[in-house]
Every structure is written in structure tokens, then in C-alpha cells.
Amino acid sequence: MAARPDVVVLGAGVSGLSTGIRLVESGARVLVRTAAPPAHTTSALAGAMVGPNLSPPGDPQRAWTDETLRVLGAEPLPGVAWRDGTLAARPEGATPSFADQTPGFRSLGDDERPAGFGTAFTVRLPLVDMPVYLAYLLERFRDAGGEVRVAPVASLDEAATSAPVVVNCAGLAARTLTGDTGLHPVRGPRIVVRNPGLDRFFMEAPMAPTWASIFPHGDHVxxxxxxxxxxDTTPDPAEEADVLARCVAIEPALAAAEILEHRVGLRPGRAAPRVEAERRGDALVVHNYGHAGNGVMLSWGCAREAAALALGGTPPA
Ligand SMILES: Cc1cc2nc3c(=O)[nH]c(=O)nc-3n(C[C@H](O)[C@H](O)[C@H](O)COP(=O)(O)OP(=O)(O)OC[C@H]3O[C@@H](n4cnc5c(N)ncnc54)[C@H](O)[C@@H]3O)c2cc1C
Structure with a gap:
């Protein structure tokens, strides 16, 4: 980038790239600085299911999710496939009252629910094959004139020497950059197997420390x-066996599936995402981090809001 950027975005995960795209496609000169390339971010380890957002009406996360669903539904995008699948919970009567607004909603009867589940319904949602999708986001950002440098910043003040506006999409690393003690790592395993022929997804409501989620993406699940x-990001064989057992209980065809990958990601846990602006000296800093287990689902909604804050130039009252 020959000229000084208007905005420096910290992070090249789904939050940083989506926000960078919103900014660069609005005409800003945008530099992304990241500690690691997109394929080596937490975002690359997500499943990833988008929606439904079952937070109460009026919660901003509902609107952010709706924006992501709108973008993913507007045109075919690499790595994104709309699929039918089952959402289930162990207790009876756990269907949220507004779940029936989700496309394809149908409550499953006693004889259709998997054993041990008192609540189950089908929906149609986007599943995102994250390595493919992140590569698409990176290409789209660069094609629009954005630049990505693997060059982590040591502080927000250092970032502000690169551009007058800093957008902080550093995920869990925002803890160090901001001192936000509300941000904490939430470990989650990602086990990839060869697809034995599944095309429907399954997701158990994450009401306990462990659950079953099965997301087919063509040749792998x-x-x-x-x-x-x-x-701790060390893969644990006992955890792998436990995940497999829970998933095989839902889909017996997975029992013989070849294991292709086992990695562990750290979700950026926080009570709620932080999407807001603050002044730091002469710089405007916009935060967009702390999406916990929903960063893909919230990505386009948070990107739009963060970009608006960055382009508006003044923090909200
Ligand atoms: C196993 C697993 C399954 C998941 N499944 C889902 C799902 O189904 N649906 C869903 O919506 N979400 C899911 N998530 C959550 C989702 O992955 C996260 O919420 C999301 O990836 C957060 O994205 P991010 O871009 O904010 O952070 P990250 O992807 O962590 O990106 C942070 C970026 O900041 C960079 N960085 C770090 N330090 C610095 C620095 N000092 N200077 C500059 N850059 C820096 C990093 O290199 C990286 O590029 C899952 C997560 C895990 C672990």
C-alpha cells in the first residue's frame, strides 16, 4: 500500500476480514495486521454453524445474526452451504418460543427424536467450511485493494502509529491489548473425519461442558x-474418544469414519461481544472482539457496525 492507510484492522480471522471487507468496499484504504495468517486463526477451527440466534428479541446479537444470514443467503459463497439439520436438547420442552421463525422449522415427534433427547426440531441453516470461506474472504479483501501483513502489534498505541483509525479484531489476544479481564479462553476440540455419506447436520444445545455436533462439508465432517x-490447545485422546462416542450415538455411520484431523481452538469467551468505539489520544479505536462460540454467526452484523463506527469517526454517545 503506497499511501498511509485510513484504517488499520488488527486480526485476520472472520471478524477482521469481514470488517476489513466492509471498510475497503466503502472506499477506505485498509491495512490488516495479524499475528497469523487466516488459516491459523481460531476462526479456521470453527464448525461452523450460522444461526439460529435464540437470544431474546431486542438483543443486538439477533440483529447481527440476521445480517450474517442475509449476506450468506444473498448469493452463493465459497465454503457456504445451506443444509437441513436437527437441533436437539436433552430436557423436554426446551424449544425456544421464537425458534419457529427459523427457515425449515419443524418440531420432531417422539418417534423421530434421537434417544435421550426430549426436544428436537429441524431447521435449514448455513454451514460454513471455514478454511475455504476464510480463503474467499482474504481474496475478496485483497481484490478490493486491501493489504494484509503478518506483523502483530505490541499495543493499541503502536497500532495507532499506522493509521488514524484502529479496528481491534484480535479475538482472544484483545485481552492483552486492552486489559479486558472479561475475556477468557474457552477450549473446544475440532475433529475432522472422512464423510461416510452424511448431508444433514446435528447440533446438541451446548447446555453442558460436552455435547455432540456433526457438520458435514462434502467429503469431510x-x-x-x-x-x-x-x-491448553493440546489435543487430548480421551476427549477425542468422547466426542466420537457422542457423535456415533447420533450417527452410527461415523463409527468407521477415518479421522483426518484433531485440533483444539480457544473461543474468545466474554459475556457479550464488545463492539464499540473509544478515543485513545488522537486515534479512534473501534473494538470488535469477544464473540465466544458465535463469531462466524455474528460476523457480518458486527462487521457492519464496527465499520460504521470506524467510518463515522466519532464514538457513539
Ligand atoms: C471448536 C470451535 C468450534 C466453533 N464453532 C462455531 C460455530 O459453529 N459457529 C460460530 O459462529 N462460531 C464458532 N466458533 C467460534 C468462532 O470460531 C469464534 O468466535 C471466531 O473465530 C472469532 O473470530 P475472530 O476473528 O474474532 O478471532 P480469531 O479468529 O481468533 O482471530 C484473531 C486474529 O487476531 C490476530 N492477532 C492476535 N494478536 C494480534 C496482535 N497482537 N496484533 C495483530 N493481530 C493479532 C490473530 O492472529 C488472528 O488473525 C467455534 C470455535 C471453536 C474453537
Missing amino acids: VLGGGQRRSD
């Missing part, structure tokens, strides 16, 4: 899940 407050 991403299995999860688990949530544990830990910053």
Missing part, C-alpha cells in the same frame, strides 16, 4: 463439541 475454560 467436522465433529465437536466441548467447552472448558482453559488455554
Whole structure:
């Protein structure tokens, strides 16, 4: 980039790239500085299911999710496939009252629910094959004139020497950059197996530390899940066996599936995402981090809001 950027975005995960695209496609000169390329971010480890957002009406996360669903539904995008699948919970009567607004909603009867589940319904949602989707976002950002440098910043003040506006999409690393003690790592396994022929997804409501999630993406299936407050990213064979057992209980065809990958990601846990602006000296800093287990689902909505804050130039009252 020959001229000084208007905006420097920290992070090349789904938050940083989506926000960078919104900014660069609005005409801004945008530099993304990242500690790692997109394929080595937490975002690359997500399953990833988009929606439904079952937070209460009026919660901003509902509108952010709706924006992501709108973008992913507007045109075919690499890595994104709309699929039918089942959402289930162990207790009876756990269907949120507004779940029936989700496309394809149908409540499953007693004889259709998997054993051990008191609540289950089908919906139609986007599944995102994250390595493919992140490569698309990166290409779209660059094609629009954006630049990406693998050059982490040591502080927000250092970032502000690159551009008058800084957008902080550093995920869990925002903890160090901002001192936000509300941000914490939530460990989750990603186990990829060869697809034995599944095309429907399954997701158990994450009401406990472990659950079953089965996300087919063509030739492979991403299995999860688990949530544990830990910053240990070492794959654990016992955890792998546990995930497989829970998923096989839902889809017996997975029992013989070849395991292709086992990695562990750290979700940027926070009570709610932080999307807001603040002044730091002469610089405007816009934060867009802390999306916990929903960063892909919230990505386009948060990107739009963060870009508006960055382009408006003044923090909201
Ligand atoms: C196993 C698993 C399954 C998941 N499944 C889903 C799902 O189904 N649906 C869903 O919506 N979400 C899911 N998530 C959550 C989702 O992955 C995260 O919420 C999302 O990836 C957060 O994206 P991000 O861009 O904010 O952060 P990240 O992807 O962590 O990106 C942070 C970026 O900041 C960069 N960075 C770090 N330090 C610095 C620095 N000092 N200077 C500059 N850059 C820096 C990093 O290199 C990286 O590029 C899942 C997560 C896991 C682990």
C-alpha cells in the first residue's frame, strides 16, 4: 500500500476480514495486521454453524445474526452451504418460543427424536467450511485493494502509529491489548473425519461442558463439541474418544469414519461481544472482539457496525 492507510484492522480471522471487507468496499484504504495468517486463526477451527440466534428479541446479537444470514443467503459463497439439520436438547420442552421463525422449522415427534433427547426440531441453516470461506474472504479483501501483513502489534498505541483509525479484531489476544479481564479462553476440540455419506447436520444445545455436533462439508465432517475454560490447545485422546462416542450415538455411520484431523481452538469467551468505539489520544479505536462460540454467526452484523463506527469517526454517545 503506497499511501498511509485510513484504517488499520488488527486480526485476520472472520471478524477482521469481514470488517476489513466492509471498510475497503466503502472506499477506505485498509491495512490488516495479524499475528497469523487466516488459516491459523481460531476462526479456521470453527464448525461452523450460522444461526439460529435464540437470544431474546431486542438483543443486538439477533440483529447481527440476521445480517450474517442475509449476506450468506444473498448469493452463493465459497465454503457456504445451506443444509437441513436437527437441533436437539436433552430436557423436554426446551424449544425456544421464537425458534419457529427459523427457515425449515419443524418440531420432531417422539418417534423421530434421537434417544435421550426430549426436544428436537429441524431447521435449514448455513454451514460454513471455514478454511475455504476464510480463503474467499482474504481474496475478496485483497481484490478490493486491501493489504494484509503478518506483523502483530505490541499495543493499541503502536497500532495507532499506522493509521488514524484502529479496528481491534484480535479475538482472544484483545485481552492483552486492552486489559479486558472479561475475556477468557474457552477450549473446544475440532475433529475432522472422512464423510461416510452424511448431508444433514446435528447440533446438541451446548447446555453442558460436552455435547455432540456433526457438520458435514462434502467429503469431510467436522465433529465437536466441548467447552472448558482453559488455554491448553493440546489435543487430548480421551476427549477425542468422547466426542466420537457422542457423535456415533447420533450417527452410527461415523463409527468407521477415518479421522483426518484433531485440533483444539480457544473461543474468545466474554459475556457479550464488545463492539464499540473509544478515543485513545488522537486515534479512534473501534473494538470488535469477544464473540465466544458465535463469531462466524455474528460476523457480518458486527462487521457492519464496527465499520460504521470506524467510518463515522466519532464514538457513539
Ligand atoms: C471448536 C470451535 C468450534 C466453533 N464453532 C462455531 C460455530 O459453529 N459457529 C460460530 O459462529 N462460531 C464458532 N466458533 C467460534 C468462532 O470460531 C469464534 O468466535 C471466531 O473465530 C472469532 O473470530 P475472530 O476473528 O474474532 O478471532 P480469531 O479468529 O481468533 O482471530 C484473531 C486474529 O487476531 C490476530 N492477532 C492476535 N494478536 C494480534 C496482535 N497482537 N496484533 C495483530 N493481530 C493479532 C490473530 O492472529 C488472528 O488473525 C467455534 C470455535 C471453536 C474453537
